Amino acid sequence: MTFHYFHFKVQARWLIVLLLSLGFVSCSTRPPEQVDLNSQQHQVALANLSHWQIRGRLGFKSPEQKTQSASLSWSQNLNEYQLSLNTILGTSILSMQGNEQGATLKADDETYTGANASELIWQITGWTLPIEQLPIWIKGKSLAGDKVVLAQQGWISQLQPSCSTCSGWILDYSAYATVNQLWLPHKIVLRHNLKQIQITIKVNTWIVK
Template identity: 40%
Template sequence: MSVRSNLHFVLFILMSALLSACATPPPSHIQVNSKEHQGKLSEIQQWNLKGRMAFKSADEKFSANLNWQQIEDSYHLSLNTMLGINILSMHGDKDSVELDADGEHYQDTDASHLIWRITGWQIPVSQFSFWIKGQAGPTDQAIYEQSGVVNQLIPHCDTCVGWLISYSDYRQVGDVWLPHNIKLNNSPLGNQILIRVNKWTIQ
């Protein structure tokens, strides 16, 4: 079976479970100053995330357990089936990226290009470490809830065209509120990524 086929292989039960888990829960009692909250998010440079991720396009559906560790510009991300079988493992920094899948090893200088080469998915990987936290970049358009946290993010960058990120289920982790449901949608490409965070660990 090809790498592309293996990476696209999913148990549809996992997808269904993730989609239902991403239903919006009752709102948390949050009240923050938006500017101060964004400042706290920018200070978080080392963290670990465990959860589930689902990818959906017009042609396919894919879901997996997600484990993501970020240390400043360096990251390690792995996707596994619910049986613990590794689908994909990727690590890198701003200068290079390496990916292992289906017994094959790949390298590139750009993570987004590498993902596109192997899977055909057009995903701006370099932006994910900010988006996942609900952190708006200096050129992004952020729509805030009355509570002060970001509800939607319209990013502006060369590889961000068409993406809209929506957030829900904010929970307090240490002294900062972090989203536990993240929906990334690109209507022109017909792509959607859903991330359900089970646990944030800030280091």
């Protein structure tokens, strides 16, 4: 199956997802104002969090594609991750597993492999997703050199990453809640102003192992 033909099939499937998910909206609850974290200790705790899973929804918007959304599941075990996207009816859009060496993607009974997970996703779906960075970004973790804005509670409310492949991305975090005594974000909005891309991740469930 050629990428051109498969891309057409995926776009048709995303059209169905779009029609069924126009109501993609995320709400958040303001955290108690008495929360007063030590931001450095909080970042250390996030760095030590290496086994976790989230379930929720992912929304994607770009000039080429109107807002689309899918059910999201991401499981992280050290450097290994598993990602799955499904329609709201439960039909699999794609699944991916990978690590720092590369990724394998399965969609529509076809299997694809590549060294660059983000490029692989783009070839199949037309979506620009920073897959390699998401294991860090989803947690609300910053790296050396990143520009951050801290909320009054001590966690990151905005992140401008500095890595060589991160240019142009800005992340906004909200709806923090405690999971096993660790404050974790439940809404993340990723914006790339140059490419006019917006990705919204709404986490319904955090599982910390």
